Amino acid sequence: MSVNTLKETNKLLASFVPPASFTDEEQEPLNTSVQLHRHNIADEISERTFQDVSLCYQCGKCSSGCPVRYYMDIAPNKVVRLIQLGFYEEALKSSTPWLCAGCQTCSARCPKEFDLAKFMDAVREIAIEKGIEVKEKNILKFHKAFLDQIKSHGRSYEAGLVAEYKMKTLDLLQDVDSAPGMYLKGKLAILPHNIKDRKGVKSIFKKTSGK
Amino acid sequence: MNLLKEVFMKYGYFPGCSQTGSAKEYDISLRKVIEKLGVSFDEIEDWSCCGATSAHVTNHKLSTALAMRNIMLAEQQGMENIIAPCAACYNRLIMSQFEIANHSGIRKETEELLSASFQKDVKVFNVLELFLNIGIDKIIENRKRELNDLKVACYYGCLLVRPSGLTKFDDAEQPESMEKIAEATGAKTIDWNYKVECCGAAHSIARRDIVVDLSKKILDDAKYHGANVMIVACPMCHTNLDMRQRVMKRTYPEHEDFPVLYITELIGLALGMDEKELGIDLHFIDFNYKDLVPENSGVG
Structure with a gap:
């Protein structure tokens, strides 16, 4: 099915009256400025990932082989189903995309060759863009702290990463046991490795994320 | 030529x-x-x-x-x-x-x-591709000792073999190239289940609990199938499987240390270098080849 056919299907779906729990009145506002179910996020994901989200026929092979399924609130295949059916809010608010480790076991095994790992990337990206409150806050904080090091130094700076992550999460005690060991073994550099063209790397950040 | x-x-x-x-x-x-x-x-x-x-x-x-x-x-x-x-x-x-x-x-x-x-x-x-390009024979030719006493679990993790359409050098579910390279050092390799299972990767800091659980399963499966050492070709896998064994003991007090080496360290040992030279002393879990050699066997 092409992306176009999907658009038509979604148009048809949009003409149905949504279930009571999903109308504006009943629904607790997620973000008053965003009425998620009015945006066609299924199409958006199809376009960003170059694959039609309706390819998935819900066999569940991805979820049965997923190493982190046990920790997720919704099985990975069900997140795809929610998107297919237009339950965007449930999908975007789920912990699943954040807990996905990107190991690509699902993508390798999918009988429809649907790249679920890539789908999860797009879901996370859209959730950030729409300002959705992320369930796995520390995971997002970690990614932000990691990227901040790259933006400043051009390379990862582990000591800076740990310090910034701790400031962001106020989880000051974690890894106090590993850090001294790493330091003693000369694995935790005190100073960052700065690349020469830091300006160039900064400009990539600026142009792609606006900051 | x-x-x-x-x-x-x-x-x-x-x-x-x-x-x-x-x-x-x-x-x-x-x-x-x-x-x-x-x-x-x-x-x-x-x-x-x-x-x-x-x-x-x-x-x-x-x-x-x-x-x-x-x-x-x-x-x-x-x-x-x-x-x-x-x-x-x-x-x-x-x-x-x-x-x-x-x-x-x-x-x-x-x-x-x-x-x-x-x-x-x-x-x-x-x-892995690098060593296949160089040639297994070249490792055998330059070998200074045979690591006969090692039973190696080859751990590929996720990102070496996936996505299967792009990493065409080996199979995504049952890869064998690392075994071929490891066997060139004289070591034996084991058959086991978790060679392409994920260790939790980048969750190492934000969800350490997940990494500890997943890494524990991987280490246990290797032990169960008779390995006495694991080799990896990824820094993230190594951090999770080696360094995280310290925390693992808090969640799983019965856990016993299991050495995890980089594939390059294994080859280095076979080429005659010692543990310190290869940086194996920088690991959190100690490894010394001599400890694995049965006494009076005259090798190692």
């Missing part, structure tokens, strides 16, 4: 950030081993982070541009073949190259971001 081989045995080198910090010993052992095998590296001048997990899970454009910046540099510096020893870097680089090659929109966007145009084909190899 010899000249051709000489040219081929010179690679561009993309170390990746871990190689300068938490995976220092992977860098040390890789450089020492390839030198003994007659291969040389030219480090990409002014390389930067590939963007790693954090970029591709939050911002697709950023992740492609960060990875391609390094391919651009390699191209500008006249490199045709580059080695990315970190499985995560390797994966990000080939995935970005694939997207550039197949989606003109992404290509255009990335070229604009980097103010460059991609002309030549830069081929990215992982460490």
Whole structure:
């Protein structure tokens, strides 16, 4: 099915009256400025990932082989189903995309060759863009702290990463046991490795994320 | 023919950030081993982070541009073949190259971001491909001792063999190249279940509990199938499987230390180098080959 056919299907779906729990009145506002179910996020994901989200026929092979399924609130295949059916809010608010480790076991095994790992990337990206409150806050904080090091130094700076992550999460005690060991073994550099063209790397950040 | 081989045995080198910090010993052992095998590296001048997990899970454009910046540099510096020893870097680089090659929109966007145009084909190899290119025979020829007392669990993890359409050098579910390389050192390899199972990767800091659980399962399966050492080819896997064993003991008090080596360290041992020279003393879980040799056997 092409992306176009999907658009038509979604148009048809949009003409149905949504279930009571999903109308504006009943629904607790997620973000008053965003009425998620009015945006066609299924199409958006199809376009960003170059694959039609309706390819998935819900066999569940991805979820049965997923190493982190046990920790997720919704099985990975069900997140795809929610998107297919237009339950965007449930999908975007789920912990699943954040807990996905990107190991690509699902993508390798999918009988429809649907790249679920890539789908999860797009879901996370859209959730950030729409300002959705992320369930796995520390995971997002970690990614932000990691990227901040790259933006400043051009390379990862582990000591800076740990310090910034701790400031962001106020989880000051974690890894106090590993850090001294790493330091003693000369694995935790005190100073960052700065690349020469830091300006160039900064400009990539600026142009792609606006900051 | 010899000249051709000489040219081929010179690679561009993309170390990746871990190689300068938490995976220092992977860098040390890789450089020492390839030198003994007659291969040389030219480090990409002014390389930067590939963007790693954090970029591709939050911002697709950023992740492609960060990875391609390094391919651009390699191209500008006249490199045709580059080695990315970190499985995560390797994966990000080939995935970005694939997207550039197949989606003109992404290509255009990335070229604009980097103010460059991609002309030549830069081929990215992982460490397993490197040793297959060098040749198993070469390891056997240069071997100073046979590591007969090792029973090795070869752990590939996720990003060396997936996505299967791109990492064509081996099978995504039942890869065997690492076993072939390990056997060239005289070690025995074991059959086990978790060689391509995920260790939790980038969740190492934010969800350490998950990493501890997943890594424990992997280590236990290797032990159960008779291994006395595990080898890896990824700094992230090594951090999770080696360093995290300390925390593992808090959640699983019955856990016993299990040594995890980089594949380059295993080869280095066979080539006659000692543990300290290869940086094995930098691991959190001690490993000494002599401890595994039965007494009075006269080897090791």
